[in-house]
Amino acid sequence: VPAVDKTESVELPIPVKAWPEIIAAAERHPLSFFALGIIGFLTLVVPLGLAKIDGGVLVVAMGAYSLLFATVAAIVYFRPRNLRFEEPAPIADPVRFKKSETQSGDEDSSESGKLRELYGTDKPPPNLDTWYRRIRPSLHQASYYTVPTYYLDRDLYIVDYNIAFEVAFRTKAGKLRGKHVGFFIDILANANQVYEHGKQFTNRVKAEGTFPFVDFEPIVYHSDDFGTIEFTKVASQLHDAGGKLQGWAVALMPRALNWPAFEEQLRQKLFQDKLWSVYSGPYDRILPDFPAYKQLIQDVIAVVPAGGANHVADLGAGTGNVTAALLAQGHRVTAIENNVGMLDRFSVKGLRATIVKGSVDNLECLKDELFDAVVMVNVLYAVDDPLKCLKETHRILKPGGVIGFSTTHQETNLDELLAGIRAHLEATGKFAKLQVDFDVLQRINRDIEKSIARRFSRKQYLSYAQQAGFELTRIVDSTYHNAVMLVHAGKSGK
Numbered sequence: 001v002p003a004v005d006k007t008e009s010v011e012l013p014i015p016v017k018a019w020p021e022i023i024a025a026a027e028r029h030p031l032s033f034f035a036l037g038i039i040g041f042l043t044l045v046v047p048l049g050l051a052k053i054d055g056g057v058l059v060v061a062m063g064a065y066s067l068l069f070a071t072v073a074a075i076v077y078f079r080p081r082n083l084r085f086e087e088p089a090p091i092a093d094p095v096r097f098k099k100s101e102t103q104s105g106d107e108d109s110s111e112s113g114k115l116r117e118l119y120g121t122d123k124p125p126p127n128l129d130t131w132y133r134r135i136r137p138s139l140h141q142a143s144y145y146t147v148p149t150y151y152l153d154r155d156l157y158i159v160d161y162n163i164a165f166e167v168a169f170r171t172k173a174g175k176l177r178g179k180h181v182g183f184f185i186d187i188l189a190n191a192n193q194v195y196e197h198g199k200q201f202t203n204r205v206k207a208e209g210t211f212p213f214v215d216f217e218p219i220v221y222h223s224d225d226f227g228t229i230e231f232t233k234v235a236s237q238l239h240d241a242g243g244k245l246q247g248w249a250v251a252l253m254p255r256a257l258n259w260p261a262f263e264e265q266l267r268q269k270l271f272q273d274k275l276w277s278v279y280s281g282p283y284d285r286i287l288p289d290f291p292a293y294k295q296l297i298q299d300v301i302a303v304v305p306a307g308g309a310n311h312v313a314d315l316g317a318g319t320g321n322v323t324a325a326l327l328a329q330g331h332r333v334t335a336i337e338n339n340v341g342m343l344d345r346f347s348v349k350g351l352r353a354t355i356v357k358g359s360v361d362n363l364e365c366l367k368d369e370l371f372d373a374v375v376m377v378n379v380l381y382a383v384d385d386p387l388k389c390l391k392e393t394h395r396i397l398k399p400g401g402v403i404g405f406s407t408t409h410q411e412t413n414l415d416e417l418l419a420g421i422r423a424h425l426e427a428t429g430k431f432a433k434l435q436v437d438f439d440v441l442q443r444i445n446r447d448i449e450k451s452i453a454r455r456f457s458r459k460q461y462l463s464y465a466q467q468a469g470f471e472l473t474r475i476v477d478s479t480y481h482n483a484v485m486l487v488h489a490g491k492s493g494k
């Protein structure tokens with residue numbers, strides 16, 4: 001067919017590089033698909049018509065084009081999610097360049113034109129206020145995922161530390177929470193040098209009448225796990241909106257340490273922490289109404305003597321569901337939890353409990369014989385050293401105090417539990433609304449099952465409780481859709 005040759009000289013009026021963007025735009029505005037179809041028609045089929053080719057060939061070409069367009073449209077719409085162009089979710093009241101703020105009225109000075117020029121991406125650029133609206137509200141999470149860092153109040157007491165700090169100072173971290181920074185300096189290999197630096201720092205503050213914004217110095221620590229670690233300390237002021245000093249973030253930048261061993265530990269701990277954070281939302285939206293979970297909470301806290309007014313520690317308190325049940329029975333509750341995702345949810349519930357941000361791996365910061373009871377609902381499996389944790393729990397209990405816990409174990413299989421949760425959501429007509437949450441909950445539970453849930457056997461947990469000094473008073477081998485075991489135990493009176 002000679003006319004076909006002529007089509008070779010027909011150029012696409014739109015540069016090939018621009019097509020992904022056009023398709024992305026068409027995805028956002030389905031009607032424009034038709035426009036796309038018409039442009040394609042004009043580009044590909046009309047030149048054939050103009051070339052006065054045989055009518056039959058033209059009809060075949062038009063049919064072939066329509067089929068091709070319908071196929072492409074179907075693929076674009078129905079292809080798997082991960083192949084889709086990313087559409088940033090809408091942000092409330094986005095701040096954009098106004099026309100008057102752009103250099104001129106032409107295309108390249110538009111917001112997207114500028115960002116494309118800067119970042120060189122064909123994807124839809126982020127809105128200019130993405131940092132402010134999306135990143136900043138979540139930025140506090142980042143402090144847990146950076147170099148070993150501890151946080152001091154204005155009086156130089158250690159209020160908190162991050163995960164990397166807890167890994168680097170594993171055997172000491174628990175004792176440092178709530179203590180003056182002097183206790184930290186005492187464990188350092190170059191304590192004298194650090195004290196000397198401290199004196200000079202104080203003299204400088206006196207002379208200048210103000211704190212320096214940042215402060216650097218070398219730190220050396222002999223660690224049990226990673227050999228001698230050398231850091232450079234970078235302390236920076238934390239100030240309020242009025243510029244008034246509120247405390248210090250003290251980052252310890254590692255300069256020398258057994259990195260492979262440190263990295264391995266850090267990777268595990270960061271993974272677990274993120275797992276709990278991501279879990280916190282779906283957990284809190286799905287489980288509080290799940291009858292088996294409500295029953296489990298009641299079964300665990302049944303260990304606490306009725307009548308209220310007991311001081312109970314809720315270890316690994318999550319978003320506060322167990323605490324709420326204890327408060328409803330008139331008890332006084334101290335909730336201990338170390339995950340910020342969980343704590344963020346807990347703290348907005350307005351529960352009248354004391355919330356301590358801290359790890360149940362390191363309860364050394366708590367005084368002896370503080371509590372009448374301790375409860376741990378589905379937490380012990382997350383603890384690396386359950387024996388140590390149970391011993392510490394025994395220590396913080398008053399004589400005659402009690403402990404109730406439920407935990408997964410070596411034989412746990414979460415299939416039945418997940419099926420039970422799903423069936424409950426379906427039966428109550430909530431599945432469609434909570435499906436995204438359910439998918440996350442399911443994925444996280446699979447991760448938990450693979451990584452931490454089956455580390456210890458039932459026998460080991462019972463034996464650890466006894467080794468810690470407890471007398472077992474109730475053992476339920478399997479409950480909560482066969483996902484966990486349940487134990488009540490007591491500390492002997494004086």
Ligand SMILES: C[S@@+](CC[C@H](N)C(=O)[O-])C[C@H]1O[C@@H](n2cnc3c(N)ncnc32)[C@H](O)[C@@H]1O
Binds near residue numbers: 319342379
């Ligand atoms: C499955 S959730 C249970 C939460 C709560 N007990 C409940 O039943 O709703 C496990 C909780 O243990 C917390 N957790 C895990 N390891 C912890 C640790 N070492 N110290 C403190 N909390 C921990 C997690 O952050 C999470 O909130």
